Amino acid sequence: MSRTTDYRKAGVAGLFYSRDKLILERELSMLLEAPPVMNLPRRIRALIVPHAGYLYSGGVAARAYSQILNADYRKVVVIAPSHKDSFDFCSIYSGLGYRTPLGDISLDESIAQRLIDSSPNIRYSELGHSSSEHSLEVQLPFLQWSLGKFKMIPISMGEQSEALIKNLSKSLSEVLSPDHTLIVASSDLSHMYSDHQARSLDQLAVDAINDFDEEALWQEIQAGRTEMCGYGPVIAAMKTARQMGARQARVLLYRNSGDITGNLDEVVGYLAAIIY
Secondary structure (H helix, E strand, O other), X not given: OOOOOOEEOOOOEOOOEOOOHHHHHHHHHHHHHOOOOOOOOOOOOEEEEOOOOHHHHHHHHHHHHHHHXXXXXXXXXXXXXXXXXXXXXXEEEOOOEEEEOOEEEEEOHHHHHHHHHHOOOEXXXXXXXXXXXXXXOOHHHHHHHHHOOOEEEEEEEOOOOHHHHHHHHXXXXXXXXXXXXXXXXXXXXXXXXXXXXXXXXXXXXXXXXXXXXXXXXXXXXXXXXXOOOOHHHHHHHHHHHHHOOOOOEEEEEEEEOHHHHOOOOOEEEEEEEEEO
C-alpha cells in the first residue's frame, strides 16, 4: 500500500488537552508531580490508562505515568480502540509518526515492519488514526513528558475479537525485546451508568486486572458483567507483558467522571494500572 509521508497532526488538542505547549507542560507537570512513586520488585512492562479529556481522567492516568518518569524506555507500543472507524485488523499508522504540541514522535519502522510481516492481521493503515480519534493521541503528551525521546508503534484495533487479540499479542511477543520497551493500553470503563451501577460493573474489571487474569477479564466482558471500550488493547497488553516477564498487575487508582463533575446520574469509569 502507499504510505503517507507526514506526521499525523494533533487532532484533539484544544479539546481533550491544551493545544498551547506551555499550558500543556504546566498541566502535565502538576498532574505528574503529585502521585507517589512505588518501589517495585520488577520492571514495569505495561500500563493501562484511560483516554478521556485530561480534566476528567488526567489525574487517574497520571497515577500510572508517574511510575515511569525519566525511565529508559526507548520504544513504546500504544494500543488503542478505534471509536470512529470500523475494520477487522490491527492498524499501524502508515505515516512517519504522531505530532503533538510537545513535538513529533517518530514511528519505529523496523518493529512496525516486523509486526506486519508476522501477520496478515496487522497492517499499515490510516484507519483508526483519523484526526477525530482520541484514544491513542491523548496518551502521547503524557509519554513525551514522562520519557523524553522515544520511538513508538501506534496500533489501533478496529475489531476486538478473541482471535485478533491473540494474534496481536503473539506477534508482539515474538517481535518485541523486553529491554527498554513499554506497552500502553488505552481504555475507559463503563459508560453512562449511575455512579452506583458503574462502580459495581467496573469493580469486576479492577479485580481481574489486580489478579493479573486476562482470561477472567475476557469472560466478564463477554458475559456483560463489566465493560471496557478498549478491552482488546488491555487483554493484548496483559498477554504480551506476561511473555515479557511480568508477574503481577496492580490497579493504582479507580475514579469515574462523577468524582469530577458531581453528576452521579451518568458517569464514565477510569482506572490506572501497572503490569510488572
